[in-house]
Amino acid sequence: YALASHSRESKYVVTLYTPSFREIARYYRDTYVTDVAVSRNGKQLAILSVDSENSDLRGILTVCEIGTESTVDIQLGEQLPLAVSYLADGTLAVVSDGGVYLYHTDGMKKFVFPFTASTLSAMDISDTQIAVVCKADTLGTQSRVTVIDQSGSITADTVTEEKLTAIYAANETGKAYVCTQNAAFTVNNGSLVPFASYTGNLLS
Numbered sequence: 001y002a003l004a005s006h007s008r009e010s011k012y013v014v015t016l017y018t019p020s021f022r023e024i025a026r027y028y029r030d031t032y033v034t035d036v037a038v039s040r041n042g043k044q045l046a047i048l049s050v051d052s053e054n055s056d057l058r059g060i061l062t063v064c065e066i067g068t069e070s071t072v073d074i075q076l077g078e079q080l081p082l083a084v085s086y087l088a089d090g091t092l093a094v095v096s097d098g099g100v101y102l103y104h105t106d107g108m109k110k111f112v113f114p115f116t117a118s119t120l121s122a123m124d125i126s127d128t129q130i131a132v133v134c135k136a137d138t139l140g141t142q143s144r145v146t147v148i149d150q151s152g153s154i155t156a157d158t159v160t161e162e163k164l165t166a167i168y169a170a171n172e173t174g175k176a177y178v179c180t181q182n183a184a185f186t187v188n189n190g191s192l193v194p195f196a197s198y199t200g201n202l203l204s
Contacts, residue, residue, distance in 0.1 A: 002036040039086045048084040072107040085125040087150040111152030124169040131169035131176040
């Protein structure tokens, strides 16, 4: 387990624990930590952070080899990093306000899906896929739903006029679930299929 918290010694400290909650190590960061993830084999720790130097945001992905002093800092550029997760095959997935990034365990870039002229409105990461919703036009009347698998293949990509509020990434290839304020849809290989309807407002 990894826990990020404020620290007196630095802006943030990421504390690593065993499954029995025994402390293993601490990693101090002078940047603002936005998310952390531990690899499935317990050998790596990923720290997502942002540095606000001269009022400019600069995203950083730090990959640490647990039990050693080996760390790799990957510069993400002028964007806000939001989420990081290890997928089932060991691929490191990062979602920022600028795009989706996949990395190999050595820190080498594997795939990039930029949000070109689009604004991210919802996202989710499952064991094998990343699903995102972006505004497809400047007025925000259309939403683009994209599902990306751990190999970097786009398995679903569709535009809808439904006002989507949330997305859930399934593990089945090309499949996700999206919600509006009063209905849920299945995204299946690029098509939106009504899944359920309800009254009232869906909060999450």
